[in-house]
Amino acid sequence: MRGKKAAVGIYTLSGKPRWACAMCGMYSYHKYSVKRHIENLHNGIGNIVSFID
Numbered sequence: 461m462r463g464k465k466a467a468v469g470i471y472t473l474s475g476k477p478r479w480a481c482a483m484c485g486m487y488s489y490h491k492y493s494v495k496r497h498i499e500n501l502h503n504g505i506g507n508i509v510s511f512i513d
């Protein structure tokens with residue numbers, strides 16, 4: 461099923477910014493999603509990495 465939590469493969473639409481967790485590689489198109497992920501899974505310790513294709 462297609463879920464919002466799908467984390468297989470890293471593909472971006474051209475020109476879209478992508479945010480990723482430097483700790484484990486989780487990524488999202490939304491910076492706040494990665495920020496919340498870090499807060500929840502890494503106790504707020506982690507870096508958000510940005511990619512722009």
Ligand SMILES: [Zn+2]
Pocket residue numbers: 481482483484485486497498501502506
């Ligand atoms: Zn992470």
